[in-house]
Amino acid sequence: MVTPNAELAYNSKIEGEVVVSRLDSVVNWVRTNSMWPMPMGLACCAIELMGTASARFDIARFGAEVMRFSPRQSDCMIVAGTVTYKMASAVRRIYDQMAEPKWVIAMGACASSGGMYRSYATLQGVDRIIPVDVYVSGCPPRPEALLDALMKLQGKVRRERSATQLFSA
Amino acid sequence: MPATVAVTTLLQEKFPQVTPRASLDLEAVNVPPADVIAVLKALRDDHGFDMLVDLTAIDWAEGVSPRFTVVYHVFSTTHHGYIRVAANCANDELPAMPTAVGLWAGANWHEREAYDMFGIKFDGHPDLRRILMWDEYPHFPLRKEFPLAGIETPLPDPDVVAETGAKAIAAPMMGGPFVAATGEINLTEAEPRAKDESWSEVREKPKA
Amino acid sequence: MATEFSFPDAAAKSATAEFETEKMSLSMGPSHPSTHGVLRLQMELDGEVVTKCDPVLGYLHRGDEKIxxxxxYNQFVPYxxxxxxxxxxxxxxAYAIAVEKLAKLEVPARCQAIRVLTAEMARISAHLLGLGAFGIDTGAWTVFMYSFTERxxxxxxxxxxxxxxxxxxxxxxGGLQRDVPEGWTGRVNAFCDQFLPILEEILGMLTRNKIFMDRTxxxxxxxxxxxxxxGLTGPNLRGSGVPLDLRKDKPYSGYDQYEFDVPIGTKGDSYDRYLVRGEEMRQSVRIIRQVIAKFPCGPWYATDAKKIFAPPKAKxxxxxxxxxxxxxxxxxxxxxxxxEVYFEAENPKGALGFFVVSKGGGxxxxxxxxxxxxxxxxxLPKVCVGNMVSDVVSILGSLDFVMGECDR
Structure with missing residues (x-):
C-alpha cells in the first residue's frame, strides 16, 4: 500500500546526499569535462589552436581551456602542425612525460599524414611515433573542426572502462 | 639605371677580374672566389652597400663544371640599391668559399645554411655546423642528385628510436602532391603528376 | 665566551671569498610558450644572467626550397x-611579384590595388597576433583576447x-585567384572604422602600463x-632607428601612390619595437582607406599574358x-x-625575398x-647575453618571429 509519505524516490535526508551511479561513469564524467590540453603548437595549425582558445570559439565551453605547456599537468596532447624529423624526438619525449591517462589529437593534414610536405625533412604522420586518438582533416582545420575533434574524444573517453583499468592494475 | 651601371665600371677599375653577370633585374657581377671578400669589402666601404640581405648557393647539377655558385645580394640602406655578386666554387667535389662573417656578422647563419644544404665549406667561418638539419645528418638536401623524398636515415636520438623504431624514411611520393620536373618542354616529363620514387627492379633503392 | 672563528681549511676559505659559482646550462624550447613555435635556445647561465645563447633552428624545416x-610556379603558391x-x-x-619580374610582366592597376589592400590587412592581422603574444609573454592575457577578436x-x-x-x-x-566580391571593400572600410578605437584600447593596455614598461x-x-x-629588416630595424621601408624606398605594386609615414624608434629596445608595430597598424589603416577611395576599375589579371595566366573559366x-x-x-x-631575379617585399616581419633562378620552362x-x-x-646570440632569463622572453616577444619562414 502506498501512503502519501512513502519515500520511494531519492531522499537526501535518508541517503545523506548520495547519488548512486557506476564508478566508470563518474570517473569518465570527471575526465571528459576537464580535458586539459598540451598545446603542441608546431606550425600554422597552432594559430587556429590559439583561435579556438580565444574569445570567439571559446574552448572553455568544453572544459579544455587550461592550456598547459607543462606536460605533467595535461591530459590531451593536441599536435598542431608539421612534425619534422628533427622535432619528432621532442614530441615523443613530451608525450612520455605526460601522466596517464593521456590522449592525442592530430590536428591538421601535416600531423595526420605529412600533408602537403612530402619531403626529406618531414615525418609522414605523427602516428609513427605516438598513438593518436582523433585525426582532424584540414590545412589548417577550422576551429569548429578542432572543437568537433574534442567532442569526439570526449565521446571516446565516456565509453572507456576506466574504473576497471584503475583497480585491476 | 645609370647610377647602378657605374658600380660595375667602378669595381672593374679596381678589380679588372670582375665581369658583368647576366641578370634580368639587378646589376650583377661575377667574381673569382679568391677576390670575393675584397670585392664585397669594397662594395661595403666605398659604394655604400652596407647590408648583406641574402647569401645562398646554386647547384648547377652533377657533372656540370663549375657546379656550385655562391650568390650574395647586397643592399644599401642609404641609396637603396641592390647588387648581386656571384662566385663559382673552384672545386666541384669539395666546394669551398672564403667566409664573409668578418664583413657582416649576419653572414654567419646564411653560410651555415649554405653549408647545411649544399655542403659548401666556408673557410674561416667561426662555427660551421649544420643549422636546419640535425648535426649527424649525412646528406646535403638541396644538391640536385638528392631526391625530394629523401633517403632513409637513422634519427638522432637513440632512446626515442629504441622506443618507437622510427627513422627518416623516403617520403611516399605516390599519392602525394603533384610535382613537375624542370627543363625543356617535354610533356611526359614536365607534366605535374604524383611522383613515384619507390624502387623496383628498374630503379634501384638509393644508397644511404 | 668568544672564540676566534676560523675556516676549517684554506681551500674552503678561498672558495667563499671568490664566490665561484657553477655555470648552468638551460635549454629553452623547442616546446616553450615564449618561443612562439619551435625555436630552441641553448643558454648558459650564471645565476639568472645569460652568459651565452646559442639558438638551435630547424625544428620546422620542411624542405620548401626543395619542393x-x-x-x-603556380603550384608553389600554397607553400x-x-x-x-x-x-x-x-x-x-611577394612571390607573385618576384616571378612576374622574371617574366617581365606588369599586372593591371586593379590587381596591384587589391594586392596592396590585402597585404596591409595581413600586416594588421600579423601585428595583432604579435602584440597578443608579446602581451602573454609579459603577463598581459587580456591583450591576446582583444587582438584575437579583431583577427x-x-x-x-x-x-x-x-x-x-x-x-x-x-x-x-600574373593576377589573382578571383576579383573582390560585391560590396567587400565597403565591409573592409567598416572594419577599419570600428577597428581604430579598439586598436587605441589595445595599445592603451600596454603603452603606459607599468608592468609592461618595466619588462621592456x-x-x-x-x-x-x-x-x-x-641584416635585420622590418619593424626590428626601424625600431633601432633606421628609416628603411621597402614600400617607400623601393616601391612595388603601386605603393608610391599612397601616403603613409614610416615610424622609427630611438633606442632600439623591446619597447621601441612594440611602439613601431602599434604605429604601423595605424598607417596600414591609412593605406587601406586610400586604396579603397581610389579603387581602380578594369581587369584584375594580366590579360595579355596568355602563356602565364589562365583564361576565364567560362571561356x-x-x-x-x-x-x-x-x-x-x-x-x-x-x-x-x-x-635570375631577386625581389624583396616589405612583409610584416621584414623583407621577404625570393631569389628565382630559371632555366626556362614552367x-x-x-x-x-x-x-x-x-x-x-x-x-639573438649577441642581444641575449648579459640579460636575465625573463628578459630573454621579452626580447623574443619583441622580435616577433615566425618559425615557419625562419626554418622554411
Missing amino acids: AENMT TDRLDYLAPLANNM EKLYKLFEELTGARFTTSYSRI VGVGAISKADAIAY ILTSMEELIQNFMLVTEGPQMPAG VPWRLKIRAPSFCNLSI
Whole structure:
C-alpha cells in the first residue's frame, strides 16, 4: 500500500546526499569535462589552436581551456602542425612525460599524414611515433573542426572502462 | 639605371677580374672566389652597400663544371640599391668559399645554411655546423642528385628510436602532391603528376 | 665566551671569498610558450644572467626550397602561405611579384590595388597576433583576447575574399585567384572604422602600463650598426632607428601612390619595437582607406599574358583555344625565360625575398627564400647575453618571429 509519505524516490535526508551511479561513469564524467590540453603548437595549425582558445570559439565551453605547456599537468596532447624529423624526438619525449591517462589529437593534414610536405625533412604522420586518438582533416582545420575533434574524444573517453583499468592494475 | 651601371665600371677599375653577370633585374657581377671578400669589402666601404640581405648557393647539377655558385645580394640602406655578386666554387667535389662573417656578422647563419644544404665549406667561418638539419645528418638536401623524398636515415636520438623504431624514411611520393620536373618542354616529363620514387627492379633503392 | 672563528681549511676559505659559482646550462624550447613555435635556445647561465645563447633552428624545416624545384610556379603558391603563416596574403604577393619580374610582366592597376589592400590587412592581422603574444609573454592575457577578436573579423573578410581563413593562396602569377566580391571593400572600410578605437584600447593596455614598461624599456637594445650588420629588416630595424621601408624606398605594386609615414624608434629596445608595430597598424589603416577611395576599375589579371595566366573559366568550357591554353598552363606551368631575379617585399616581419633562378620552362631551377625571421633571429646570440632569463622572453616577444619562414 502506498501512503502519501512513502519515500520511494531519492531522499537526501535518508541517503545523506548520495547519488548512486557506476564508478566508470563518474570517473569518465570527471575526465571528459576537464580535458586539459598540451598545446603542441608546431606550425600554422597552432594559430587556429590559439583561435579556438580565444574569445570567439571559446574552448572553455568544453572544459579544455587550461592550456598547459607543462606536460605533467595535461591530459590531451593536441599536435598542431608539421612534425619534422628533427622535432619528432621532442614530441615523443613530451608525450612520455605526460601522466596517464593521456590522449592525442592530430590536428591538421601535416600531423595526420605529412600533408602537403612530402619531403626529406618531414615525418609522414605523427602516428609513427605516438598513438593518436582523433585525426582532424584540414590545412589548417577550422576551429569548429578542432572543437568537433574534442567532442569526439570526449565521446571516446565516456565509453572507456576506466574504473576497471584503475583497480585491476 | 645609370647610377647602378657605374658600380660595375667602378669595381672593374679596381678589380679588372670582375665581369658583368647576366641578370634580368639587378646589376650583377661575377667574381673569382679568391677576390670575393675584397670585392664585397669594397662594395661595403666605398659604394655604400652596407647590408648583406641574402647569401645562398646554386647547384648547377652533377657533372656540370663549375657546379656550385655562391650568390650574395647586397643592399644599401642609404641609396637603396641592390647588387648581386656571384662566385663559382673552384672545386666541384669539395666546394669551398672564403667566409664573409668578418664583413657582416649576419653572414654567419646564411653560410651555415649554405653549408647545411649544399655542403659548401666556408673557410674561416667561426662555427660551421649544420643549422636546419640535425648535426649527424649525412646528406646535403638541396644538391640536385638528392631526391625530394629523401633517403632513409637513422634519427638522432637513440632512446626515442629504441622506443618507437622510427627513422627518416623516403617520403611516399605516390599519392602525394603533384610535382613537375624542370627543363625543356617535354610533356611526359614536365607534366605535374604524383611522383613515384619507390624502387623496383628498374630503379634501384638509393644508397644511404 | 668568544672564540676566534676560523675556516676549517684554506681551500674552503678561498672558495667563499671568490664566490665561484657553477655555470648552468638551460635549454629553452623547442616546446616553450615564449618561443612562439619551435625555436630552441641553448643558454648558459650564471645565476639568472645569460652568459651565452646559442639558438638551435630547424625544428620546422620542411624542405620548401626543395619542393619548389619540383613544382610549377603556380603550384608553389600554397607553400608560400605557410612561410609566414600570420600574413599569407603578403607572402603570396611577394612571390607573385618576384616571378612576374622574371617574366617581365606588369599586372593591371586593379590587381596591384587589391594586392596592396590585402597585404596591409595581413600586416594588421600579423601585428595583432604579435602584440597578443608579446602581451602573454609579459603577463598581459587580456591583450591576446582583444587582438584575437579583431583577427577573427579580419579572417571573416579573408574568407569571403579567398575561401580560406588564413591559408589563402590568393595570388597567381600574373593576377589573382578571383576579383573582390560585391560590396567587400565597403565591409573592409567598416572594419577599419570600428577597428581604430579598439586598436587605441589595445595599445592603451600596454603603452603606459607599468608592468609592461618595466619588462621592456631598455631591454634588448640593438644599435643601428648592429641591426644593419646582422641584416635585420622590418619593424626590428626601424625600431633601432633606421628609416628603411621597402614600400617607400623601393616601391612595388603601386605603393608610391599612397601616403603613409614610416615610424622609427630611438633606442632600439623591446619597447621601441612594440611602439613601431602599434604605429604601423595605424598607417596600414591609412593605406587601406586610400586604396579603397581610389579603387581602380578594369581587369584584375594580366590579360595579355596568355602563356602565364589562365583564361576565364567560362571561356575554357566553351572555346577550344582557351581550353588548349589552360591545358598547357596546367601541364607545363607558366612559361618563363631563363635568368635570375631577386625581389624583396616589405612583409610584416621584414623583407621577404625570393631569389628565382630559371632555366626556362614552367619550373624554377632554384628558389631561395630570404626569410626575414631567419635574419632577425641571428642577432639573438649577441642581444641575449648579459640579460636575465625573463628578459630573454621579452626580447623574443619583441622580435616577433615566425618559425615557419625562419626554418622554411
